[in-house]
Amino acid sequence: MSKTITFSASKGGVGKTTMTFNFASYLIRQGYKVLLIDSDYQGNLSSTYESYTNQNTLYDVFTGGLAKIRQLNPQLGLIPASPHLDELEGTLQSKNNKNFMMMMWLQDHLEEIKDYDYILIDTHPEFGTLTKNMIAVSDYVVVPLEPSEYGFIQSKQQFDLRMKEFRDDAVDIRTRASLIEAKVLYLANRVKHNTRSSHEFGQMIDQIDNLVAVLNEREVFNSSTMLKTPVFDLEQTKRNPKTLQQINAAYQQLLESVK
Ligand SMILES: Nc1ncnc2c1ncn2[C@@H]1O[C@H](COP(=O)(O)OP(=O)(O)OP(=O)(O)O)[C@@H](O)[C@H]1O
Ligand SMILES: [Mg+2]
Numbered sequence: 001m002s003k004t005i006t007f008s009a010s011k012g013g014v015g016k017t018t019m020t021f022n023f024a025s026y027l028i029r030q031g032y033k034v035l036l037i038d039s040d041y042q043g044n045l046s047s048t049y050e051s052y053t054n055q056n057t058l059y060d061v062f063t064g065g066l067a068k069i070r071q072l073n074p075q076l077g078l079i080p081a082s083p084h085l086d087e088l089e090g091t092l093q094s095k096n097n098k099n100f101m102m103m104m105w106l107q108d109h110l111e112e113i114k115d116y117d118y119i120l121i122d123t124h125p126e127f128g129t130l131t132k133n134m135i136a137v138s139d140y141v142v143v144p145l146e147p148s149e150y151g152f153i154q155s156k157q158q159f160d161l162r163m164k165e166f167r168d169d170a171v172d173i174r175t176r177a178s179l180i181e182a183k184v185l186y187l188a189n190r191v192k193h194n195t196r197s198s199h200e201f202g203q204m205i206d207q208i209d210n211l212v213a214v215l216n217e218r219e220v221f222n223s224s225t226m227l228k229t230p231v232f233d234l235e236q237t238k239r240n241p242k243t244l245q246q247i248n249a250a251y252q253q254l255l256e257s258v259k
Contacts, residue, residue, distance in 0.1 A: 002035070002113060002114070002116045002117055002118060002119050003117070003118050003119070003139050003140070003258055003259075004118075004119040004121065004137055004138045004139050004140075005118065005119070005120050005121065005138060005139065005140045005141075005142055005258055006121040006123060006131075006134045006135055006137075006138040006140070006141050006142070006182070007019055007020045007120070007121065007122055007123060007141075007142050007143075007144070008123045008127075008131055008134070008135065008141050008142075008143060008159075009125060009143050009144055009145070009155070009159065010125055010126060010127055010155065010158060010159060010162075011125055011155055012125040013125075014125075014144040014145065014146055014189060014190070015144040015189040015190060015215075015221070016040075016122055016123060016125070016144060017040070017044045017045050017048075017122050017225075018221050018224065018225055019142070019144060019187070019189070020036065020045055020120050020121070020122040021045060021048055021224070021230065022221070022224060022230050022231050022232075022247075022251075023120065023251055023254065024036055024076065024118075024120050024230075025230030025231075025232055025233075026230075026232070026248075026251040026255070027117070027118050027120075027255070028075045028076060029232060030255070032075070032117040032118055033074075033075050033076075033077075033115055033116045033117050033118075034075060034076050034077070034116060034117065034118050034119075034120060035069065035076075035077040035078070035079070035113060035116040035118070035119045035120070036076070036077065036078045036079070036119075036120050036121075036122070037058060037078075037079045037119065037120070037121040037122070037134070038058065038078070038079065038080050038081035038121075038122050039058055039081060039085065039121060039122065039123050039124065039130050039131065039133075039134050040081055040085070040122055040123055040124040040125075041081055041082070041083055041084070041085035041086040041124060042081075042124065043080070043081040043082075043083065044122075045081070045122045046078065046080035046081045047228075048228045049070075049072055049078055049080075049228075051070055051072075051078055051080040052080060052081065052082075052083070053080055053082065054082050054083070054084065056068035057079070057080050057081060057082035057085075058079050058080065058081055058082065058085060059081075059082040059084050059085055059088070061079075061101060061102060061105045062088050062092060062101050062102075062130075062133075063088075063091075067079060067105070069112060069113075077116065085124075085130060086124075088129065088130060089128050089129055089130065092129050093129075098129055098133075099129060099132045099133055099136055099170060100133070100136055100170075100179070101133055102133040102134060102136065102137050103133070103136050103137050106137055118258075119137075121134045121137075121138065127159075127162045127166075132166060135163075135166065135180065135182050136170065136179065136180060136182075138181075138182040139181065139182060139183070139258070140182060140183050140184075140185055140257075140258050141163070141182045141183070141184050141185070142185050142186075142187055142212075142254070142258075143156070143159055143184060143185070143186050143187070144186075144187050144188075144189040145186055145187070145188055145189065145208065146188075146189060146190045146191075147188045147191055147201065147204045147205055147208075148190070148191060148192050152204075153207055153208075156186065156208060159184070160184065163180075163182075163184055166180055167180045183210075184210060185210050185211075185212045185254075185257055185258075186208050186209075186210050186211045186212065187211070187212055187213050187214075187215065187250075187254065188205055188208070188211060188213070188214040188215065189215045190215070190216075190217045191214055191215065191216050191217060192216070192217045193216060193217070212253055212254055212257040213249075213250040213251070213253040213254050213257075214250060215246070215247065215250045216246065218231075218243055218246075218247070219236070220234055220236050220237045220240075220243060220247075223236055231244075231247060232244070232247075
């Protein structure tokens with residue numbers, strides 16, 4: 001059985017796409033098979049693989065069309081985003097099963113997805129219908145937080161609250177058990193080295209329960225985004241064993257938490 005992980009945060013620019021892309025690369029290097037799903041209509045993840053398109057995309061999952069998994073290489077598949085995904089927020093509102101359409105599609109395509117060890121899902125920065133569909137099929141929701149940002153604790157509390165509301169709302173009518181099984185994990189990202197004392201930083205992250213890993217602000221991530229290349233394949237990273245070591249350690253901790 002594959003494990004499904006959605007990267008979500010209501011804030012933009014916290015590193016969802018960068019993490020989805022690079023964690024996928026990490027998993028592939030560990031020998032796993034990965035399926036990526038891009039549910040952000042901005043299509044940043046799909047563009048990384050030159051696959052931001054209108055043909056056979058995630059959009060078709062929600063409209064009765066023909067969604068297709070692109071097999072990018074033997075270990076990596078992708079269901080790309082379409083620029084039209086943003087229209088779904090409106091058109092799905094009248095449907096009773098609007099939050100569970102992804103779940104039904106996956107159930108209908110078990111044969112195609114059964115060989116993937118991990119399904120990683122990137123999302124748009126909001127807790128809308130599409131994101132709820134992705135959370136509904138997930139075992140884990142990984143939320144990147146920037147602990148150096150003012151108000152990050154409020155962002156965390158807001159996310160916890162939305163998850164609770166979704167869990168309470170989406171119940172099996174007969175048993176009253178929630179249909180939402182995903183566990184929320186937090187990951188501190190873009191932590192700046194010198195701006196705060198370690199004591200202060202320690203206090204900040206002590207306030208986050210379920211914090212699974214910490215990633216520093218690193219230039220290699222910007223390069224990774226710009227060059228559409230995993231950090232592990234950049235010369236810049238290879239020349240800097242300490243950076244590589246920290247990134248590997250953080251991803252290993254994340255992997256241990258989702259096994
Ligand atoms: N640890 C990091 N160190 C340095 N730069 C980072 C780090 N993580 C992400 N970035 C950079 O921050 C920018 C925003 O990251 P990214 O696009 O992954 O965020 P996002 O949460 O997906 O944004 P959006 O909500 O708009 O989709 C990118 O240029 C990325 O390279
Ligand atoms: Mg993104």
